[in-house]
Amino acid sequence: MGDNYLAKESQPDGMRGSSGTREMPHSEMNGSSNRRQEQHVVVAECRDGLLRQVSLEAIAAARGCMADGDKLAVLLLCGDGAEASAAAEQLARRAPDEVIAIDHPVLGRYAPDTHLAAVLAAAKALAPEARWWWLGHTAIGRDLAPRLAARLGAGQVSDALAAARGGDGRIELARALHAGKALERRAFLPGDTAIVTVRPNNFAPAEPIAGAAAPIRRVPFDPPPSRIFVRDVVRRASGTVDLAEARIIVAGGRGVKSAAGFAPLAELAALLGGAVGASRGACDAGYCDYALQIGQTGKTVTPDLYIACGISGAVQHLAGMSRSRVIVAINKDPEAPIFGVADYGIVGDLFEVVPAFIAELSGEY
Amino acid sequence: MNIAVLIKSVVATDESVTVSGGEIEDTEAKRVINPYDEYGLEEALRWKESFGGTVTVIGAGADRAAEALRTALAMGADEALLIRVDERSVDEHATAKLIASAISQRRFEVAWAGHMSVDNGAGQVAIRVAELLGWPHAGAVVACELTDDGKLLVTRDAEGDSEDWELTLPAMLTAQQGLNEPRYPALAGIMKAKRKPLTELTPELLGVDLAGEEASPRTERLGCETPPARPAGRKLAGTAKEQAAELLGLLRGEAQALKGRG
Numbered sequence: 331m332g333d334n335y336l337a338k339e340s341q342p343d344g345m346r347g348s349s350g351t352r353e354m355p356h357s358e359m360n361g362s363s364n365r366r367q368e369q370h371v372v373v374a375e376c377r378d379g380l381l382r383q384v385s386l387e388a389i390a391a392a393r394g395c396m397a398d399g400d401k402l403a404v405l406l407l408c409g410d411g412a413e414a415s416a417a418a419e420q421l422a423r424r425a426p427d428e429v430i431a432i433d434h435p436v437l438g439r440y441a442p443d444t445h446l447a448a449v450l451a452a453a454k455a456l457a458p459e460a461r462w463w464w465l466g467h468t469a470i471g472r473d474l475a476p477r478l479a480a481r482l483g484a485g486q487v488s489d490a491l492a493a494a495r496g497g498d499g500r501i502e503l504a505r506a507l508h509a510g511k512a513l514e515r516r517a518f519l520p521g522d523t524a525i526v527t528v529r530p531n532n533f534a535p536a537e538p539i540a541g542a543a544a545p546i547r548r549v550p551f552d553p554p555p556s557r558i559f560v561r562d563v564v565r566r567a568s569g570t571v572d573l574a575e576a577r578i579i580v581a582g583g584r585g586v587k588s589a590a591g592f593a594p595l596a597e598l599a600a601l602l603g604g605a606v607g608a609s610r611g612a613c614d615a616g617y618c619d620y621a622l623q624i625g626q627t628g629k630t631v632t633p634d635l636y637i638a639c640g641i642s643g644a645v646q647h648l649a650g651m652s653r654s655r656v657i658v659a660i661n662k663d664p665e666a667p668i669f670g671v672a673d674y675g676i677v678g679d680l681f682e683v684v685p686a687f688i689a690e691l692s693g694e695y
Numbered sequence: 696m697n698i699a700v701l702i703k704s705v706v707a708t709d710e711s712v713t714v715s716g717g718e719i720e721d722t723e724a725k726r727v728i729n730p731y732d733e734y735g736l737e738e739a740l741r742w743k744e745s746f747g748g749t750v751t752v753i754g755a756g757a758d759r760a761a762e763a764l765r766t767a768l769a770m771g772a773d774e775a776l777l778i779r780v781d782e783r784s785v786d787e788h789a790t791a792k793l794i795a796s797a798i799s800q801r802r803f804e805v806a807w808a809g810h811m812s813v814d815n816g817a818g819q820v821a822i823r824v825a826e827l828l829g830w831p832h833a834g835a836v837v838a839c840e841l842t843d844d845g846k847l848l849v850t851r852d853a854e855g856d857s858e859d860w861e862l863t864l865p866a867m868l869t870a871q872q873g874l875n876e877p878r879y880p881a882l883a884g885i886m887k888a889k890r891k892p893l894t895e896l897t898p899e900l901l902g903v904d905l906a907g908e909e910a911s912p913r914t915e916r917l918g919c920e921t922p923p924a925r926p927a928g929r930k931l932a933g934t935a936k937e938q939a940a941e942l943l944g945l946l947r948g949e950a951q952a953l954k955g956r957g
């Protein structure tokens with residue numbers, strides 16, 4: 331494979347639109363011949379048998395930071411063979427060097443002990459030794475990464491919004507502090523093992539690389555006895571689109587007034603191929619499940635389009651959604667703070683505006 | 696049951712944060728116990744009330760960390776350990792080394808911490824501590840129960856799914872919103888807290904060398920800044936139908952937010 335994808339993806343493609351983070355300086359790749367080649371590993375994830383979008387984004391983040399001569403392997407942990415092969419092939423077209431697949435029934439359900447052991451089994455199979463680990467900042471990634479970091483004595487940068495090579499050749503990560511009220515840039519100390527989790531929807535997913543697919547290597551795995559027994563997993567999130575990864579979110583607040591009031595929002599979300607979200611006000615009032623809560627103590631989302639209906643826009647809510655690319659606010663109160671972050675504001679009754687918008691949308695098709 | 700609870704002092708979420716000269720300004724903004732840590736503390740206090748034992752709160756930081764620990768004592772914790780350190784000189788790795796060392800000097804059956812700290816938002820320290828202690832952990836716990844044969848049954852939140860795990864003690868648990876409704880410190884509690892022990896520890900006393908190979912920070916902050924403000928938006932006028940039609944045009948047109956969808 332040529333290194334043209336490096337040149338292309340070293341653009342800070344993760345920094346989106348007007349709401350994006352600062353542009354970090356990124357120089358040409360550090361190609362000096364005495365530099366040691368470094369091994370990057372992306373830990374990919376499946377959900378319901380499908381490769382997660384955030385895993386492709388993590389590959390893009392890693393590819394954008396690689397220097398000449400660096401290697402990138404993608405690690406896929408799966409619970410059954412069928413899933414592994416479909417996802418592994420998708421990854422093989424995007425991983426420059428190899429895909430490592432570990433396939434074992436215990437990996438079908440996440441538990442820190444077994445997943446960590448599988449990652450360490452993969453680490454052993456890698457040469458040179460992995461220097462960079464990239465994971466999605468997902469339920470699994472945010473749980474597994476710190477355990478891996480502590481085991482390896484490594485640094486970790488959590489929930490990265492952007493990644494790029496700085497002028498001195500070091501990889502710099504941008505991340506939010508105080509739920510987005512400030513941004514920081516962090517770097518690892520030279521030579522140390524480094525772990526990064528990337529926030530979903532902030533990097534453009536990796537495109538396939540022209541040429542032959544990378545080889546898929548199956549690494550045998552003998553799970554250790556786990557101190558954790560997973561008794562049950564219950565799907566609570568409604569809808570088919572994962573909130574953290576959704577490109578469009580229709581969110582409701584206390585202004586939606588009841589659980590039934592969420593119906594038009596769900597209809598609009600379905601029409602747009604998006605997901606339904608909520609403010610804490612709506613969750614506290616029992617209109618919807620806490621799984622849908624967006625904000626400081628809920629999920630942080632960065633969709634292309636966020637439509638806030640009957641949400642006042644408290645700072646704790648803004649913390650979870652104000653980096654969305656386009657924000658629409660529908661609220662009866664012209665003074666509602668949500669209008670301060672909205673690109674398009676509609677002062678009005680959501681029970682009139684949402685159905686009118688649905689009618690416009692369906693009229694067009 | 697002897698329980699450790701990690702407590703971090705954070706700027707309250709409704710306070711503003713300002714950046715100047717590449718660093719976050721150190722202001723007199725109102726501070727609170729990290730909300731997630733508060734859920735963990737509440738759960739620990741309820742366990743103590745049901746099963747007996749002690750609750751020891753542990754914090755790494757300076758005077759503000761001590762204040763948060765005092766508040767925790769006022770809520771009902773028995774004892775506090777303050778690891779005195781300049782928080783700006785440590786990262787999650789170094790902080791976890793300090794806290795793990797403090798925990799390992801005593802006998803605890805369980806530790807509670809927060810799912811993440813609302814200022815740093817990393818979600819690392821508690822899970823790192825579990826690994827350093829060789830304990831299992833369950834993250835983002837929303838319900839928890841102790842069985843008669845000494846096992847923990849937890850329900851955890853995993854991006855909207857809910858997972859039921861069984862785990863052995865000792866264990867680290869991190870609290871997610873929904874676990875409980877934390878109590879307020881009562882006036883009597885505040886008075887009593889003044890007489891409860893707050894022991895100061897230092898990295899040296901804990902045998903942690905923050906400049907050495909083992910525990911020194913692995914990452915460094917290069918700088919901070921304020922995120923760019925969003926440009927002022929536009930309000931749409933007219934009837935609901937007119938507003939809806941204009942919105943659709945804008946989303947399809949200049950905003951390019953409905954590309955290939957509909």
Ligand SMILES: Cc1cc2nc3c(=O)[nH]c(=O)nc-3n(C[C@H](O)[C@H](O)[C@H](O)COP(=O)(O)OP(=O)(O)OC[C@H]3O[C@@H](n4cnc5c(N)ncnc54)[C@H](O)[C@@H]3O)c2cc1C
Pocket residue numbers: 582583584585586608609610611612623624625626627628629639640641642643644645646647650660661662663666678679680681708730
């Ligand atoms: C530590 C902490 C953490 C928190 N974390 C979160 C969090 O993660 N997420 C979160 O969302 N909140 C969080 N909050 C709560 C937050 O402060 C607000 O209380 C909450 O966001 C308010 O929800 P709301 O906007 O739905 O309700 P409200 O503030 O009551 O607003 C309802 C809005 O609906 C409008 N409205 C009413 N009827 C209509 C109608 N028919 N059509 C159009 N508009 C209408 C009203 O004008 C009003 O603006 C947190 C608070 C604290 C202290």
Ligand SMILES: Nc1ncnc2c1ncn2[C@@H]1O[C@H](COP(=O)(O)O)[C@@H](O)[C@H]1O
Pocket residue numbers: 701702703729731732753754755756787790807808809810811812813815816817818819820821
């Ligand atoms: N300085 C600290 N003192 C005590 N506990 C801490 C400290 N930093 C982090 N923690 C604990 O670790 C959790 C996760 O923190 P963080 O990794 O910063 O998101 C917090 O909710 C606390 O319970």
